Amino acid sequence: MSYKTILVHVDESNRSDLRVRIAAEIAKAENAHLIGAAVTGVSRFIYQDGNISASDPNLAIHLKFLRERAEKAVTGFKNIAEKYGVTSYENVISNDEAGGGIGLMARYSDLVVLGQTNRDEPSPSVLSDFPEYIVMNSGRPTLIIPYASDVTTVAKRxxxxxxxxxxxxxxxxxxxxxxxxxxxxxxxxxxxxxxxxxxxxxxxxxxxxxxxxxxxxxxxxxxxxxxxxxxxxxxxxxxxxxxxxxxxxxxxxxxxxxxxxxxxxxxxxxxxxxxxxxx
Incomplete structure (x- = not known):
């Protein structure tokens, strides 16, 4: 038994790089494919009632900002994956909120890596119950990384x-x-x-x-x-x-x-x- 696909959630938070480092180290040890996934934070269901259109100029400006923020997060992911010698990786940006976007991708992964909710650093793209939602709904093991301590090793003890x-x-x-x-x-x-x-x-x-x-x-x-x-x-x-x-x-x-x-x-x-x- 081994992990062959590892999914890590990346965002604008201060601890995102630590999550990626841990996920990269596991992926390298397992010879696994690593996916760095960012979300825009806008639910994919937002357009379904027909009352909101992406052609709205104010909405378009906001969506562009959200997309650029997600692109910045995945750029950081790529830099760390290369630094730690991960041979197989990709980055994905999901036009969805975190629970929906990461939850769907998790079903095609062996392990999900994400961060503990920090209520002192709320994220505009992640709801406060995001870890709980993934644990309960993804059907996959979820490795949750704390925000309040430095992690130097994982699973040695x-x-x-x-x-x-x-x-x-x-x-x-x-x-x-x-x-x-x-x-x-x-x-x-x-x-x-x-x-x-x-x-x-x-x-x-x-x-x-x-x-x-x-x-x-x-x-x-x-x-x-x-x-x-x-x-x-x-x-x-x-x-x-x-x-x-x-x-x-x-x-x-x-x-x-x-x-x-x-x-x-x-x-x-x-x-x-x-x-x-x-x-």
């Missing part, structure tokens, strides 16, 4: 938050190409007694064996906590000096609004290391 759910299973399986290159994978299980049938007599034994068969070096730890599990995961990742968290993403959509589970919401809001999520 990963931490898996394992709860034996379908979502967690999907995330671990999706992360295998990264986990195989890790020095040591830590598997953490919180409050296994709450799901005894799923974890079995020895919580963590089955997932450790599964990973070992992929030649992945793994250690398992079991934790009991009465506090918020999301914060407990973040605290443990700090104590272990982890450089990536792997976990299932939980939630559902109501119209366009994303309703996320408590642990997922905590991680997405407070993460300090890259998080690979699958739903």
């Amino acid at each position: 990963p931490l898996i938050s394992w709860d034996a759910s379908r979502e967690s299973t999907r995330a671990v399986t999706d992360a295998i190409p990264l986990l195989k290159r890790a020095d040591l994978v830590q598997v953490a299980i919180f409050n296994p007694s709450s799901k005894p049938d799923a974890h079995g007599e020895q919580p963590g034994a089955d997932i450790a064996l599964f990973l070992a068969r992929h030649d992945i070096k793994v250690e398992v730890s079991v934790h009991k906590t009465s506090t918020d599990i999301g914060n407990a995961i973040l605290s443990l990742s700090h104590d272990l000096d982890s450089d990536m968290l792997v976990m299932g993403g939980y939630g559902h959509s109501r119209f366009r609004e994303m309703i996320m589970g408590g642990v997922t919401r905590t991680i997405l809001e407070s993460m300090t290391i890259p998080v690979l999520m699958s739903h």
Whole structure:
């Protein structure tokens, strides 16, 4: 199993170059094709009611500005891809908002790389629930890069938050190409007694064996906590000096609004290391 197509979202934010660097390093290691995708931020549905026309001079000026901003983002992507020696790459500009444009392209990719929402640096082309939307709707593993910390390595010391759910299973399986290159994978299980049938007599034994068969070096730890599990995961990742968290993403959509589970919401809001999520 390997990643052969990696999609990275690029934009005008301060952390876009970091996302591209991480995506480029993974693409080079996996010998994968790398796609840098920018969006104009205007939904493709805007013209469907017939009330708005691209021939409107005021709209045309605004669309030109949005297009030029996207072109600047993909130029930065190309420079970094070349710098890091990625042999197969392309850049794409989607005339759409981020959720729609990136979400569609994600379905033809093995891994999506994007940034955590920074509410102090709102983007005119990206809605605040963009990461959640991609996790829940793309059907692909999503590697989310934090905005508040410098990332020097990814997946050398990963931490898996394992709860034996379908979502967690999907995330671990999706992360295998990264986990195989890790020095040591830590598997953490919180409050296994709450799901005894799923974890079995020895919580963590089955997932450790599964990973070992992929030649992945793994250690398992079991934790009991009465506090918020999301914060407990973040605290443990700090104590272990982890450089990536792997976990299932939980939630559902109501119209366009994303309703996320408590642990997922905590991680997405407070993460300090890259998080690979699958739903």
